[in-house]
Every structure is written in structure tokens, then in C-alpha cells.
Amino acid sequence: MGVAPTFAAMITLGIIEDQLAIREALCEYLDAQPEFSCVLCAASHEEFVAGLAGLAVLPTLVLSDIGLPGRSGIEGLALLQQLLPAAEVLMLSVYTDAERVFEALRQGAVGYLEKTTPLPLLKEHLLQVAAGGSPMSPSVARHVTRYFRPQAAAPLAGLTPREQDIVRGIEDGLSYKLIADRLGLSLDTVRSHIRQVYRKLQVNSRTEVIAKSRSRPSLW
């Protein structure tokens, strides 16, 4: 933070990282940048939270490791957002497995970077966060793009177009009557299609159809 005044455009940083060498490298490098001021560096989530109390200027951007002793970076996300509602949290981790990535995003992380990210690139990413972006390492982003591609293993694959229309109606919460109206069919025709859908999907109620069709990896 040095002697320079903290002017408005400066981004105040918080860093949570248990490995001493990495923490110091991050702090020193980033604090040396004119755009950043590192206001709090901690070796654990608990330490970080405790340190917040004594700060005159709160961080607006927190860089957090995931594999921490005590409360993990992901577990601490909710608390962090409560204590620093204006701050954004960027995860920095050696782990890039889908579980952790999704859980972090779900808990409100604004981005997710590999720990191997070189410092100058990391700086770029931090600036992007400040500019409204959400930096993700490519391998992290790959999990995300995969998530959005459900039609590959979609259980609705074996259904005819008409049957899929019906299923869409069910997913939208419509009654048989409303589905019939929407598709311009008779009630009994809707019944027929649904019967067929039930046979193909091996179920016997509308809610089961929904449960089957949105078969996401149960990450939630």
C-alpha cells in the first residue's frame, strides 16, 4: 500500500493463501502494481475474517485459495459475502475438478483461476473482474461449457418431436388441458403421447418425467 494515497480508482485487494511463498509472491507483486493496494493478506479464512475488523479500507476484491487449513475457500464464500457484500471473490486453486468449480460458482465466486496462472496474467484477470468480467482458466471454463451441453446424453433423445413437445409442456408446469390447447390437440391425444413418453422413460407420473429429463449431474 505504501505511502501513496488510496485513490478511488485503486482496487483494494484481499488475499487468502496458506502457502507462505505463494502468499508473499502474490502480495508483493500485486501491491507493487499501481492499480492495486493489498489491504489484507491471510494464511487462512479464519485469520482473514479476524483481520477484517482492524481495517480502515475494506477490500473490494478477494483472491482466495480453496485448499486451506480449517475452513476451506469454498466454505468461507458465504461468510465472506456477508461480511463484504460489495466485494467480489476470485478463486485461485490447484484443483480444477468439476465439483469444486461448480460449488465455488454456486456459492458466488466471480471467477476461478488455476494456481499456475503467471502473475502478469493474474493481474490482467483481476483488472477484468474490476471491469465486470469473470475470468476463468480455460480448463475451468471447459467444465462449464460441458455443463451447458445436456442434449448429448439427454434422456429425451428417444422421444419423437411430438413427444418432446408434450414433455416441454409438462416441464412448464401445464395441465393436460393446457398442453392440448397449446398444441392444438385433443385431451385424449395428449394422454396418448404421455402414455408413450411414460413407456419410453420408464416412469409413471409427470413429476418423474421432469426428474428424468433434467438429469443434471446432481450438482444441485
Add this chain to the structure above:
Amino acid sequence: MGVAPTFAAMITLGIIEDQLAIREALCEYLDAQPEFSCVLCAASHEEFVAGLAGLAVLPTLVLSDIGLPGRSGIEGLALLQQLLPAAEVLMLSVYTDAERVFEALRQGAVGYLEKTTPLPLLKEHLLQVAAGGSPMSPSVARHVTRYFRPQAAAPLAGLTPREQDIVRGIEDGLSYKLIADRLGLSLDTVRSHIRQVYRKLQVNSRTEVIAKSRSRPSLW
């Protein structure tokens, strides 16, 4: 494409972009890189598909604009994946609105970049795709991270813990009977809770509860 032999490590590119200046800039710049060989550049999706027939070497990576005359880049994604099952498609667009981003990812795009991406950075991103990554411009990624944060506006917030248990049962496709068994309740108690849930959520069927509870921006 040049005279150099196409060796295994080389990435064969396809480019779909209607604006002549941009298309040429992309082709020329990328083809000049040692890592890439641009095998097909087209001004429209239709032209690209037609051009595939005459190729000796198929592209393994396609860079596609979205705002194209005729078939849009998103509409063409499915066809592209059918014709080039081994290829990955990276979207390049001036539009970064959530609708288009999600639709593209849903249709199987491997990444999504802003058109303003400088060429050297674009090259980096292309290499990342080849390395199994999914590059996304930060503003694009922001849509994605926002998507994964549903608990903020969760409509189930006003429900009591017990009522949420019931809703979970409904979401799992269970009948009243099974929900009662799972929670160790009588059928009538389940009915009572569901009645309450219906009142709070302003609905009147189990499928509507599901439709409300997973209130995603109806992108699917």
C-alpha cells in the same frame, strides 16, 4: 494454407465471418502462424458447409461469427457438429448478451469470444481450445457465473424447512405416498404441507412447483 505440409501437430482452421475485412484479417494472420493452417474461410454458414465437400483436410477447429446473413452461427452449430464431429467450434461475436451466449453453449460451442479480441490474444485462445480449454471473454463468462448463483432469488426462500423437504420430494418425482414414507409422515400431513406450499408459491399443481422452484431465466 501455403505449401508447407500439414503435419499432425498443426491445427486446421475453419473460419466463418461475413465481413470481408475481418475475415481476411483473421485468415491471413492465423494462417501465417506456424501452429495453424487455415483450410476454409467462408462468408456465410451455407458457403462454409458447401466448401467442406472439396477439402482434403477437414478443419478441427472452427471459428464462427454469430451475426451472419442466412443461417446464423448458432443455428448452424448443430449441422456443423454433424458434418465435423471431431471439430470444436469457437464463437466470435459482437453480441455478448446472455441469450446468445447460453444458446451457443447449449448448442455445443466450446467457447465464446468477443469480436474485439486482439489477434495475438485470439491466437492464444485458439491454442487453449486445442489444449482442452474453453476460452471465454470475461464479460461472457460473467453471464455464466451469474447463472450458477441461483440461491439469491430462490423462490423457496419463503418456505419453512419442512415445506422445503416436501418440495424436494416433489422435485425428485415422488408421489405423496413416497414423500410421506421418506419423511416418516402421514399422507394427510404431506397434503397439508403441499397445500401450504401451493398457497405461498401461488400455484396449484406439483409440476408448477417444479417450474417455479427451478426458475431459471427459462433459457430451457
Add this chain to the structure above:
DNA sequence: GGCGGTATCGCATAAAGATGCTATACGCCC
């Protein structure tokens, strides 16, 4: 100590859904 909210349970009835069986019509394919 009463009031509001939650959680539990019961009964009754009407509406919606699930299921069995049947039937016509169209398109496709061998």
C-alpha cells in the same frame, strides 16, 4: 395467557392424472 406460525393428522369430495384397450390415417420401407 392468548396469538401467530409451524407441524402434525383426519375426512370428504371434486378434479386431474394414469392406464388399458381400441381405432383411423399417413408415411416409409422391403
Add this chain to the structure above:
DNA sequence: GGGCGTATAGCATCTTTATGCGATACCGCC
């Protein structure tokens, strides 16, 4: 031409849901 799959439709019947109108019990609160 006959079989197969799809889309349409009807009817009968039984089950499940949805809804109305109760009840008892516990807990926190002012």
C-alpha cells in the same frame, strides 16, 4: 401390399391430486 412407427382420437376405469374444512400440539413472543 403388408408391416412398423408416428400422430391423432375416444372411452372406461381406477388412482392420485387438489382443495375445503376441520383438529391437536408445540414454540416463541409480547
